[in-house]
Amino acid sequence: MNDTATPRDGRAQARSQELFTAAKRVIPGGVNSPVRAFSSVGGAPPFIKRAQGAYLWTEDDAQLIDYVGTWGPALLGHAHPEVVEAVCKAAADGLSFGAATKAEVEFAERICSMVPSMNGGMVRLVCSGTEATMSALRLARGFTGRNKIVKMDGAYHGHADMLLVAAGSGAATLGIPGSAGVPPRMVEDTVLLPHNDVSAVEQLCTEQGDQLAAIIVEPVAGNMGCVPPRPGYLERLRELCTEHGIVLVFDEVMTGFRVARGGAQERFGVTPDLTCLGKIVGGGMPVGAYGGRREIMESIAPVGPVYQAGTLSGNPLGVAAGLKTLELIDRDPPYAELERRSARLAEGLAQHAAAAGLPFHGNRVGAMLTGFFRAGPVHDYADAKGSDLERFGRFHQQMLARGIYLAPSQFEAAFLSASHDDAIIDRTLEAAAEAFAAIG
Numbered sequence: 001m002n003d004t005a006t007p008r009d010g011r012a013q014a015r016s017q018e019l020f021t022a023a024k025r026v027i028p029g030g031v032n033s034p035v036r037a038f039s040s041v042g043g044a045p046p047f048i049k050r051a052q053g054a055y056l057w058t059e060d061d062a063q064l065i066d067y068v069g070t071w072g073p074a075l076l077g078h079a080h081p082e083v084v085e086a087v088c089k090a091a092a093d094g095l096s097f098g099a100a101t102k103a104e105v106e107f108a109e110r111i112c113s114m115v116p117s118m119n120g121g122m123v124r125l126v127c128s129g130t131e132a133t134m135s136a137l138r139l140a141r142g143f144t145g146r147n148k149i150v151k152m153d154g155a156y157h158g159h160a161d162m163l164l165v166a167a168g169s170g171a172a173t174l175g176i177p178g179s180a181g182v183p184p185r186m187v188e189d190t191v192l193l194p195h196n197d198v199s200a201v202e203q204l205c206t207e208q209g210d211q212l213a214a215i216i217v218e219p220v221a222g223n224m225g226c227v228p229p230r231p232g233y234l235e236r237l238r239e240l241c242t243e244h245g246i247v248l249v250f251d252e253v254m255t256g257f258r259v260a261r262g263g264a265q266e267r268f269g270v271t272p273d274l275t276c277l278g279k280i281v282g283g284g285m286p287v288g289a290y291g292g293r294r295e296i297m298e299s300i301a302p303v304g305p306v307y308q309a310g311t312l313s314g315n316p317l318g319v320a321a322g323l324k325t326l327e328l329i330d331r332d333p334p335y336a337e338l339e340r341r342s343a344r345l346a347e348g349l350a351q352h353a354a355a356a357g358l359p360f361h362g363n364r365v366g367a368m369l370t371g372f373f374r375a376g377p378v379h380d381y382a383d384a385k386g387s388d389l390e391r392f393g394r395f396h397q398q399m400l401a402r403g404i405y406l407a408p409s410q411f412e413a414a415f416l417s418a419s420h421d422d423a424i425i426d427r428t429l430e431a432a433a434e435a436f437a438a439i440g
Protein backbone atom coordinates (compact mmCIF):
# COMPACT_ATOMS: atom_id res chain seq x y z
CA MET A 1 0.00 0.00 0.00
CA ASN A 2 1.20 3.50 -0.84
CA ASP A 3 2.25 5.52 2.21
CA THR A 4 2.05 8.83 0.38
CA ALA A 5 -1.52 8.51 -0.89
CA THR A 6 -3.88 11.32 0.07
CA PRO A 7 -5.87 10.58 3.23
CA ARG A 8 -9.54 9.86 2.64
CA ASP A 9 -12.52 10.65 4.79
CA GLY A 10 -11.94 8.68 7.98
CA ARG A 11 -15.37 9.11 9.52
CA ALA A 12 -16.72 5.70 10.23
CA GLN A 13 -18.24 4.31 7.11
CA ALA A 14 -20.27 1.24 6.34
CA ARG A 15 -17.82 -1.50 7.34
CA SER A 16 -16.65 0.15 10.58
CA GLN A 17 -20.26 0.85 11.53
CA GLU A 18 -21.20 -2.80 10.92
CA LEU A 19 -18.24 -4.00 12.98
CA PHE A 20 -19.07 -1.60 15.80
CA THR A 21 -22.62 -2.96 15.92
CA ALA A 22 -21.28 -6.52 16.01
CA ALA A 23 -18.67 -5.59 18.62
CA LYS A 24 -21.26 -4.12 20.95
CA ARG A 25 -23.03 -7.47 21.05
CA VAL A 26 -20.00 -9.28 22.48
CA ILE A 27 -17.70 -6.65 24.01
CA PRO A 28 -18.97 -4.09 26.54
CA GLY A 29 -19.43 -0.86 24.58
CA GLY A 30 -17.83 -2.56 21.59
CA VAL A 31 -14.32 -1.73 22.81
CA ASN A 32 -11.62 -3.13 25.05
CA SER A 33 -10.75 0.24 26.61
CA PRO A 34 -13.47 2.88 27.13
CA VAL A 35 -12.09 5.94 25.34
CA ARG A 36 -11.94 3.99 22.06
CA ALA A 37 -15.74 4.09 21.83
CA PHE A 38 -15.67 7.78 20.74
CA SER A 39 -18.42 8.55 23.30
CA SER A 40 -17.33 12.13 23.84
CA VAL A 41 -16.87 13.10 20.19
CA GLY A 42 -19.78 11.23 18.64
CA GLY A 43 -19.91 8.86 15.71
CA ALA A 44 -18.71 5.30 15.48
CA PRO A 45 -14.97 4.69 15.78
CA PRO A 46 -13.11 3.69 12.62
CA PHE A 47 -11.99 0.06 12.85
CA ILE A 48 -8.31 -0.28 12.07
CA LYS A 49 -6.86 -3.09 10.03
CA ARG A 50 -3.29 -1.98 9.42
CA ALA A 51 -0.72 0.59 10.47
CA GLN A 52 2.61 1.67 9.02
CA GLY A 53 4.79 4.66 9.88
CA ALA A 54 2.53 7.65 10.61
CA TYR A 55 -0.51 6.07 8.96
CA LEU A 56 -3.47 3.87 9.81
CA TRP A 57 -5.78 2.14 7.37
CA THR A 58 -9.37 1.50 8.32
CA GLU A 59 -11.64 -1.41 7.45
CA ASP A 60 -13.28 1.05 5.03
CA ASP A 61 -9.92 1.58 3.30
CA ALA A 62 -9.53 5.14 4.48
CA GLN A 63 -5.94 6.16 5.12
CA LEU A 64 -5.49 8.26 8.23
CA ILE A 65 -2.59 10.31 9.59
CA ASP A 66 -2.31 9.01 13.14
CA TYR A 67 -1.70 11.25 16.15
CA VAL A 68 -2.76 8.63 18.68
CA GLY A 69 0.25 6.40 18.04
CA THR A 70 -1.38 3.54 19.95
CA TRP A 71 -1.69 6.04 22.86
CA GLY A 72 2.01 6.77 22.92
CA PRO A 73 4.11 3.68 22.15
CA ALA A 74 4.64 4.36 18.42
CA LEU A 75 7.58 6.77 18.90
CA LEU A 76 9.38 5.37 15.86
CA GLY A 77 6.19 5.04 13.80
CA HIS A 78 4.04 1.96 13.41
CA ALA A 79 5.50 -1.41 12.46
CA HIS A 80 9.12 -0.30 12.26
CA PRO A 81 10.67 -3.05 10.10
CA GLU A 82 13.52 -3.78 12.50
CA VAL A 83 11.16 -4.04 15.48
CA VAL A 84 8.84 -6.34 13.54
CA GLU A 85 11.82 -8.47 12.49
CA ALA A 86 13.03 -8.74 16.10
CA VAL A 87 9.59 -9.85 17.27
CA CYS A 88 9.24 -12.42 14.47
CA LYS A 89 12.65 -13.83 15.26
CA ALA A 90 11.81 -14.09 18.97
CA ALA A 91 8.45 -15.71 18.17
CA ALA A 92 10.14 -18.38 16.12
CA ASP A 93 12.13 -19.35 19.23
CA GLY A 94 9.04 -19.72 21.41
CA LEU A 95 6.31 -17.40 22.61
CA SER A 96 6.80 -17.62 26.34
CA PHE A 97 8.98 -19.56 28.75
CA GLY A 98 8.10 -18.12 32.15
CA ALA A 99 11.81 -18.41 32.89
CA ALA A 100 14.86 -16.17 32.92
CA THR A 101 16.36 -15.15 29.56
CA LYS A 102 19.51 -13.45 28.31
CA ALA A 103 17.46 -10.85 26.41
CA GLU A 104 15.70 -9.61 29.54
CA VAL A 105 19.09 -8.97 31.17
CA GLU A 106 20.18 -6.92 28.16
CA PHE A 107 16.85 -5.12 28.20
CA ALA A 108 17.07 -4.31 31.92
CA GLU A 109 20.66 -3.08 31.51
CA ARG A 110 19.62 -0.81 28.67
CA ILE A 111 16.61 0.60 30.52
CA CYS A 112 18.76 1.29 33.60
CA SER A 113 21.39 3.02 31.46
CA MET A 114 18.80 5.32 29.85
CA VAL A 115 16.56 6.34 32.78
CA PRO A 116 18.45 8.53 35.29
CA SER A 117 16.66 7.24 38.42
CA MET A 118 17.60 3.68 37.42
CA ASN A 119 21.29 4.43 36.70
CA GLY A 120 23.09 2.19 39.16
CA GLY A 121 19.72 0.91 40.30
CA MET A 122 17.35 -1.86 39.25
CA VAL A 123 14.23 -2.49 37.19
CA ARG A 124 11.45 -5.10 37.28
CA LEU A 125 9.46 -5.92 34.12
CA VAL A 126 5.67 -6.25 34.15
CA CYS A 127 3.03 -6.29 31.42
CA SER A 128 1.32 -2.87 31.55
CA GLY A 129 1.52 0.63 32.94
CA THR A 130 -1.22 -0.22 35.41
CA GLU A 131 0.86 -3.05 36.81
CA ALA A 132 3.92 -0.80 37.00
CA THR A 133 2.24 1.91 39.10
CA MET A 134 0.35 -0.56 41.27
CA SER A 135 3.54 -2.48 42.01
CA ALA A 136 5.67 0.64 42.57
CA LEU A 137 3.22 1.92 45.17
CA ARG A 138 3.06 -1.43 46.97
CA LEU A 139 6.84 -1.33 47.02
CA ALA A 140 6.88 2.22 48.41
CA ARG A 141 4.48 1.16 51.15
CA GLY A 142 6.50 -1.95 51.96
CA PHE A 143 9.77 -0.02 51.97
CA THR A 144 8.59 2.87 54.16
CA GLY A 145 6.17 0.93 56.37
CA ARG A 146 3.65 3.73 55.76
CA ASN A 147 0.25 3.47 54.10
CA LYS A 148 -0.75 6.80 52.60
CA ILE A 149 -0.09 7.69 49.00
CA VAL A 150 -0.62 11.01 47.26
CA LYS A 151 -1.98 11.41 43.75
CA MET A 152 -2.89 14.53 41.82
CA ASP A 153 -6.33 15.54 40.65
CA GLY A 154 -6.82 14.55 36.99
CA ALA A 155 -3.75 12.33 36.85
CA TYR A 156 -4.27 8.82 35.50
CA HIS A 157 -2.00 6.04 36.66
CA GLY A 158 -3.92 3.04 35.35
CA HIS A 159 -6.92 1.33 36.86
CA ALA A 160 -5.73 -0.10 40.17
CA ASP A 161 -8.41 0.45 42.84
CA MET A 162 -6.33 2.78 45.01
CA LEU A 163 -5.63 5.06 42.05
CA LEU A 164 -9.15 5.40 40.69
CA VAL A 165 -9.77 8.65 42.50
CA ALA A 166 -10.35 11.71 40.32
CA ALA A 167 -8.52 9.96 37.49
CA GLY A 168 -8.04 11.60 34.10
CA SER A 169 -7.92 9.94 30.67
CA GLY A 170 -10.93 7.75 29.87
CA ALA A 171 -12.39 8.31 33.32
CA ALA A 172 -12.28 12.08 32.74
CA THR A 173 -13.75 11.70 29.30
CA LEU A 174 -16.71 9.79 30.64
CA GLY A 175 -17.12 12.12 33.60
CA ILE A 176 -16.77 9.25 36.08
CA PRO A 177 -15.38 10.67 39.33
CA GLY A 178 -14.14 7.32 40.53
CA SER A 179 -15.47 3.91 39.66
CA ALA A 180 -18.20 1.63 40.85
CA GLY A 181 -16.73 -1.48 42.39
CA VAL A 182 -14.02 0.33 44.34
CA PRO A 183 -14.85 -0.05 48.04
CA PRO A 184 -14.28 3.23 49.92
CA ARG A 185 -11.72 1.57 52.17
CA MET A 186 -9.53 0.88 49.12
CA VAL A 187 -9.03 4.60 48.59
CA GLU A 188 -9.06 5.86 52.16
CA ASP A 189 -5.25 5.98 52.16
CA THR A 190 -5.15 7.84 48.86
CA VAL A 191 -4.74 11.57 49.37
CA LEU A 192 -5.81 13.75 46.47
CA LEU A 193 -4.10 17.07 45.76
CA PRO A 194 -4.50 19.62 42.95
CA HIS A 195 -1.86 19.14 40.24
CA ASN A 196 1.01 21.61 39.93
CA ASP A 197 0.28 23.19 43.32
CA VAL A 198 3.42 23.43 45.45
CA SER A 199 1.74 24.95 48.50
CA ALA A 200 -0.83 22.12 48.70
CA VAL A 201 2.00 19.57 48.85
CA GLU A 202 3.96 21.65 51.37
CA GLN A 203 0.94 21.89 53.65
CA LEU A 204 0.21 18.16 53.46
CA CYS A 205 3.83 17.30 54.20
CA THR A 206 3.85 19.60 57.21
CA GLU A 207 0.70 17.99 58.59
CA GLN A 208 1.15 14.34 57.59
CA GLY A 209 4.63 13.96 56.07
CA ASP A 210 5.57 11.11 58.40
CA GLN A 211 2.55 9.06 57.26
CA LEU A 212 3.12 9.35 53.51
CA ALA A 213 4.66 6.37 51.72
CA ALA A 214 4.73 7.89 48.25
CA ILE A 215 3.86 10.83 46.08
CA ILE A 216 3.06 9.68 42.55
CA VAL A 217 3.00 12.25 39.79
CA GLU A 218 2.93 12.41 36.03
CA PRO A 219 5.93 14.75 35.61
CA VAL A 220 4.27 16.05 32.46
CA ALA A 221 0.59 15.34 32.89
CA GLY A 222 -0.86 13.65 29.84
CA ASN A 223 -4.23 12.43 30.97
CA MET A 224 -5.90 15.80 31.47
CA GLY A 225 -4.44 16.75 28.11
CA CYS A 226 -0.78 17.71 28.04
CA VAL A 227 0.07 19.89 31.06
CA PRO A 228 3.73 20.79 31.70
CA PRO A 229 5.02 21.15 35.25
CA ARG A 230 5.13 24.70 36.56
CA PRO A 231 8.73 25.89 36.99
CA GLY A 232 10.06 24.57 40.29
CA TYR A 233 7.19 22.13 40.92
CA LEU A 234 9.08 18.88 40.36
CA GLU A 235 12.14 20.26 42.17
CA ARG A 236 10.03 21.10 45.24
CA LEU A 237 8.40 17.65 45.20
CA ARG A 238 11.90 16.19 45.22
CA GLU A 239 12.97 18.33 48.19
CA LEU A 240 9.85 17.58 50.21
CA CYS A 241 10.08 13.83 49.61
CA THR A 242 13.73 13.78 50.67
CA GLU A 243 12.97 15.85 53.75
CA HIS A 244 10.07 13.65 54.89
CA GLY A 245 11.35 10.23 53.81
CA ILE A 246 8.61 9.88 51.17
CA VAL A 247 9.23 7.81 48.02
CA LEU A 248 8.88 10.08 45.00
CA VAL A 249 7.40 8.10 42.10
CA PHE A 250 7.41 9.54 38.60
CA ASP A 251 4.80 7.87 36.44
CA GLU A 252 6.63 8.08 33.12
CA VAL A 253 4.40 5.54 31.38
CA MET A 254 3.57 8.24 28.85
CA THR A 255 6.63 10.51 29.03
CA GLY A 256 9.33 7.84 29.27
CA PHE A 257 11.53 7.85 26.13
CA ARG A 258 9.09 10.39 24.63
CA VAL A 259 9.85 13.84 25.99
CA ALA A 260 13.56 12.93 26.08
CA ARG A 261 15.70 9.79 25.88
CA GLY A 262 15.68 9.60 29.69
CA GLY A 263 12.08 10.82 29.99
CA ALA A 264 10.78 13.87 31.84
CA GLN A 265 13.30 13.30 34.65
CA GLU A 266 16.11 13.92 32.18
CA ARG A 267 14.34 16.83 30.49
CA PHE A 268 13.61 18.64 33.77
CA GLY A 269 16.67 17.44 35.68
CA VAL A 270 14.76 16.01 38.65
CA THR A 271 15.43 12.42 39.70
CA PRO A 272 12.67 10.48 41.48
CA ASP A 273 13.22 7.46 43.72
CA LEU A 274 11.12 5.16 41.54
CA THR A 275 9.98 5.42 37.92
CA CYS A 276 7.10 3.64 36.21
CA LEU A 277 7.35 2.87 32.51
CA GLY A 278 4.99 1.48 29.89
CA LYS A 279 4.04 2.25 26.29
CA ILE A 280 7.33 3.01 24.40
CA VAL A 281 9.34 0.64 26.61
CA GLY A 282 7.45 -2.23 24.97
CA GLY A 283 7.78 -0.93 21.41
CA GLY A 284 4.07 -1.68 20.86
CA MET A 285 3.94 -4.91 22.86
CA PRO A 286 2.39 -5.23 26.34
CA VAL A 287 5.34 -4.32 28.54
CA GLY A 288 5.60 -2.18 31.66
CA ALA A 289 8.45 -1.67 34.09
CA TYR A 290 9.20 -0.06 37.40
CA GLY A 291 12.54 0.65 38.91
CA GLY A 292 14.87 3.02 40.66
CA ARG A 293 17.07 3.13 43.74
CA ARG A 294 18.69 -0.20 44.51
CA GLU A 295 17.93 -0.21 48.25
CA ILE A 296 14.23 0.27 47.51
CA MET A 297 14.12 -2.29 44.69
CA GLU A 298 15.79 -4.87 46.94
CA SER A 299 12.60 -4.94 48.98
CA ILE A 300 10.93 -6.88 46.15
CA ALA A 301 10.54 -10.66 46.37
CA PRO A 302 12.52 -12.88 46.19
CA VAL A 303 15.14 -10.54 47.71
CA GLY A 304 12.76 -8.73 50.06
CA PRO A 305 9.30 -9.02 51.53
CA VAL A 306 7.20 -7.11 48.93
CA TYR A 307 5.46 -9.63 46.68
CA GLN A 308 4.99 -9.02 42.97
CA ALA A 309 4.96 -11.60 40.18
CA GLY A 310 3.73 -12.28 36.65
CA THR A 311 3.39 -15.33 34.39
CA LEU A 312 4.11 -13.30 31.27
CA SER A 313 6.51 -10.75 32.82
CA GLY A 314 9.65 -10.47 30.70
CA ASN A 315 7.84 -12.19 27.86
CA PRO A 316 10.32 -12.77 25.00
CA LEU A 317 8.21 -11.00 22.37
CA GLY A 318 7.74 -7.91 24.50
CA VAL A 319 11.39 -7.89 25.45
CA ALA A 320 12.43 -8.23 21.79
CA ALA A 321 10.22 -5.32 20.70
CA GLY A 322 11.25 -3.11 23.62
CA LEU A 323 14.95 -3.85 23.36
CA LYS A 324 15.02 -3.20 19.63
CA THR A 325 13.08 0.05 20.08
CA LEU A 326 15.52 1.32 22.69
CA GLU A 327 18.48 0.27 20.53
CA LEU A 328 17.02 2.20 17.58
CA ILE A 329 16.49 5.28 19.76
CA ASP A 330 20.17 5.19 20.68
CA ARG A 331 21.37 4.42 17.17
CA ASP A 332 19.42 7.28 15.60
CA PRO A 333 18.04 9.60 18.29
CA PRO A 334 14.78 11.10 17.02
CA TYR A 335 14.43 13.85 19.62
CA ALA A 336 15.81 16.93 17.83
CA GLU A 337 13.58 16.37 14.80
CA LEU A 338 10.57 15.45 16.95
CA GLU A 339 11.03 18.71 18.83
CA ARG A 340 11.25 20.79 15.67
CA ARG A 341 8.29 19.20 13.93
CA SER A 342 6.13 19.17 17.06
CA ALA A 343 6.85 22.88 17.54
CA ARG A 344 5.87 23.55 13.92
CA LEU A 345 2.63 21.67 14.40
CA ALA A 346 1.79 23.39 17.70
CA GLU A 347 2.57 26.86 16.35
CA GLY A 348 0.59 26.22 13.15
CA LEU A 349 -2.44 25.01 15.08
CA ALA A 350 -2.41 28.09 17.32
CA GLN A 351 -2.12 30.40 14.29
CA HIS A 352 -4.98 28.74 12.41
CA ALA A 353 -7.21 28.75 15.50
CA ALA A 354 -6.49 32.45 16.01
CA ALA A 355 -7.21 33.16 12.35
CA ALA A 356 -10.61 31.48 12.79
CA GLY A 357 -11.23 33.62 15.89
CA LEU A 358 -11.45 30.61 18.23
CA PRO A 359 -10.45 30.52 21.89
CA PHE A 360 -7.53 28.06 21.91
CA HIS A 361 -4.53 27.34 24.08
CA GLY A 362 -1.79 24.91 23.10
CA ASN A 363 0.41 23.03 25.58
CA ARG A 364 3.40 21.05 24.37
CA VAL A 365 6.36 19.20 25.80
CA GLY A 366 8.49 17.56 23.11
CA ALA A 367 6.42 15.29 20.90
CA MET A 368 3.31 15.41 23.06
CA LEU A 369 0.80 18.22 22.78
CA THR A 370 -2.80 19.23 23.37
CA GLY A 371 -4.80 22.11 21.94
CA PHE A 372 -7.40 23.15 24.51
CA PHE A 373 -10.51 24.93 23.31
CA ARG A 374 -10.31 27.67 25.91
CA ALA A 375 -8.71 31.07 26.14
CA GLY A 376 -6.43 30.95 29.18
CA PRO A 377 -3.45 28.78 30.08
CA VAL A 378 -3.92 25.22 31.37
CA HIS A 379 -1.92 24.37 34.49
CA ASP A 380 -4.20 21.80 36.11
CA TYR A 381 -7.28 19.66 35.73
CA ALA A 382 -9.67 22.47 36.69
CA ASP A 383 -8.26 24.59 33.83
CA ALA A 384 -8.50 21.67 31.40
CA LYS A 385 -12.12 21.05 32.36
CA GLY A 386 -12.87 24.67 31.47
CA SER A 387 -12.41 23.77 27.77
CA ASP A 388 -15.30 23.80 25.33
CA LEU A 389 -15.80 20.05 24.96
CA GLU A 390 -18.63 20.34 22.48
CA ARG A 391 -16.40 22.41 20.18
CA PHE A 392 -13.57 19.91 20.59
CA GLY A 393 -15.99 17.17 19.50
CA ARG A 394 -16.88 19.06 16.33
CA PHE A 395 -13.19 19.75 15.62
CA HIS A 396 -12.42 16.07 16.04
CA GLN A 397 -15.09 15.10 13.53
CA GLN A 398 -13.91 17.70 11.03
CA MET A 399 -10.32 16.49 11.31
CA LEU A 400 -11.36 12.85 10.91
CA ALA A 401 -13.32 13.80 7.82
CA ARG A 402 -10.03 15.14 6.45
CA GLY A 403 -8.11 11.98 7.28
CA ILE A 404 -6.53 13.13 10.55
CA TYR A 405 -6.94 10.72 13.46
CA LEU A 406 -6.79 12.52 16.81
CA ALA A 407 -7.47 11.07 20.24
CA PRO A 408 -11.24 11.23 20.72
CA SER A 409 -11.05 13.34 23.88
CA GLN A 410 -10.00 16.83 24.90
CA PHE A 411 -8.25 15.21 27.89
CA GLU A 412 -5.64 13.35 25.86
CA ALA A 413 -2.38 14.34 24.19
CA ALA A 414 -1.48 14.06 20.52
CA PHE A 415 1.74 12.15 19.86
CA LEU A 416 4.13 12.60 16.97
CA SER A 417 6.38 9.84 15.77
CA ALA A 418 9.68 9.90 13.92
CA SER A 419 7.62 9.10 10.79
CA HIS A 420 5.62 12.36 10.97
CA ASP A 421 7.66 14.32 8.43
CA ASP A 422 7.21 17.92 7.34
CA ALA A 423 4.86 16.97 4.49
CA ILE A 424 2.60 15.19 6.99
CA ILE A 425 2.67 18.21 9.31
CA ASP A 426 1.77 20.46 6.34
CA ARG A 427 -1.19 18.24 5.45
CA THR A 428 -2.32 18.23 9.06
CA LEU A 429 -2.15 22.01 9.27
CA GLU A 430 -4.10 22.43 6.02
CA ALA A 431 -6.80 20.15 7.43
CA ALA A 432 -6.77 22.03 10.74
CA ALA A 433 -7.21 25.41 9.04
CA GLU A 434 -10.32 24.09 7.28
CA ALA A 435 -11.60 22.34 10.40
CA PHE A 436 -11.23 25.45 12.59
CA ALA A 437 -13.03 27.52 9.95
CA ALA A 438 -15.84 24.93 9.79
CA ILE A 439 -16.49 24.98 13.53
CA GLY A 440 -16.00 28.72 14.14
Ligand SMILES: Cc1ncc(COP(=O)(O)O)c(C=O)c1O
Nearest residue numbers: 128129130156157158253254278
Ligand atom coordinates in the same frame (compact mmCIF):
# COMPACT_ATOMS: atom_id res chain seq x y z
C1 LIG B 1 0.66 8.13 32.87
C2 LIG B 1 0.02 6.77 32.75
N1 LIG B 1 0.19 5.88 33.72
C3 LIG B 1 -0.34 4.65 33.66
C4 LIG B 1 -1.10 4.26 32.59
C5 LIG B 1 -1.67 2.89 32.53
O1 LIG B 1 -1.00 2.16 31.55
P1 LIG B 1 -1.70 0.86 30.88
O2 LIG B 1 -2.83 1.40 30.05
O3 LIG B 1 -0.59 0.25 30.08
O4 LIG B 1 -2.17 -0.01 31.97
C6 LIG B 1 -1.32 5.17 31.55
C7 LIG B 1 -2.15 4.79 30.39
O5 LIG B 1 -2.50 5.57 29.57
C8 LIG B 1 -0.74 6.45 31.62
O6 LIG B 1 -0.90 7.35 30.66
